[in-house]
Amino acid sequence: DAGITQSPRHKVTETGTPVTLRCHQTENHRYMYWYRQDPGHGLRLIHYSYGVKDTDKGEVSDGYSVSRSKTEDFLLTLESATSSQTSVYFCAISESQGPSQNQPQHFGDGTRLSIL
Amino acid sequence: KQEVTQIPAALSVPEGENLVLNCSFTDSAIYNLQWFRQDPGKGLTSLLLIQSSQREQTSGRLNASLDKSSGRSTLYIAASQPGDSATYLCAVRLYNTDKLIFGTGTRLQVFP
Numbered sequence: 406d407a408g409i410t411q412s413p414r415h416k417v418t419e420t421g422t423p424v425t426l427r428c429h430q431t432e433n434h435r436y437m438y439w440y441r442q443d444p445g446h447g448l449r450l451i452h453y454s455y456g457v458k459d460t461d462k463g464e465v466s467d468g469y470s471v472s473r474s475k476t477e478d479f480l481l482t483l484e485s486a487t488s489s490q491t492s493v494y495f496c497a498i499s500e501s502q503g504p505s506q507n508q509p510q511h512f513g514d515g516t517r518l519s520i521l
Numbered sequence: 522k523q524e525v526t527q528i529p530a531a532l533s534v535p536e537g538e539n540l541v542l543n544c545s546f547t548d549s550a551i552y553n554l555q556w557f558r559q560d561p562g563k564g565l566t567s568l569l570l571i572q573s574s575q576r577e578q579t580s581g582r583l584n585a586s587l588d589k590s591s592g593r594s595t596l597y598i599a600a601s602q603p604g605d606s607a608t609y610l611c612a613v614r615l616y617n618t619d620k621l622i623f624g625t626g627t628r629l630q631v632f633p
Binding site: 409436445446450461464495499507509510511515 | 525552553563567620
C-alpha cells in the first residue's frame with residue numbers, strides 16, 4: 406500500500422469553526438489531491454498540488470484552501486466550516502502526470518468530518 | 522462536461538459466478554481510465570489502469586476493457602468470491618488535465 410496517512414481520521418466540529426485536515430505521504434510523489442465523497446455525487450476533486458507551493462482548484466473548491474510547504478504534506482483548510490462540508494475527505498497521490506506518463510492515483514483511508 | 526455512469530448501482534451474486542461491471546463516459550477525449558475498489562470505511566485501492574491507446578488490462582481474476590470510441594469500459598471478475606464484496610469505482614482522466622472524474626460506483630455483494 407502507498408504510504409499515505411490522513412489525520413485526523415474522524416472529527417466533529419461546529420459550524421463557523423476553522424478545520425485543517427492533513428495528508429502525509431512517504432512516497433516522495435509530486436502530485437497530491439484532496440477529494441470529498443458524498444452519497445449520490447461520488448468523489449469530487451477539491452484542490453490538487455503539482456509541487457511544493459504549486460496548487461490548483463478542482464471542481465468543488467469554494468470554501469476550501471490548501472497549502473503545501475513540503476513535498477510530503479498537503480493541508481486542506483476549511484476557514485469557516487459549514488454543514489454542507491460534512492463529508493468524507495480523501496487524499497490521493499500520484500507519481501507523475503502528463504500524456505506519456507499514465508500513473509495511477511493512490512488513496513489514503515479518509516477523514517470523516519461532521520459539521521454540526 | 523464529462524459524465525461517468527456506472528450500471529448497475531448494486532449487484533448481488535452467488536460465489537463462483539463470473540460477472541461484468543459497466544462504466545460509461547460521455548467524452549472520449551481521455552488519457553486513461555482507472556478501476557478502483559473501495560471497502561466500507563476505507564479509501565480506494567487501484568485495481569487496473571487502462572491507457573487510452575490500450576484495449577484491455579488484466580490482473581489475476583480481473584480483466585478491464587476499454588472502448589474509447591463508444592465511451593465504455595467493463596470490469597470482468599472471474600469466479601467471484603465473498604472477498605470481492607466491495608464498491609467498485611471507475612474514473613476517467615480528462616485529456617489535458619490532471620483531474621479524475623469518478624462514477625458513483627457499483628456496490629457488489631458476493632454471497633457464499
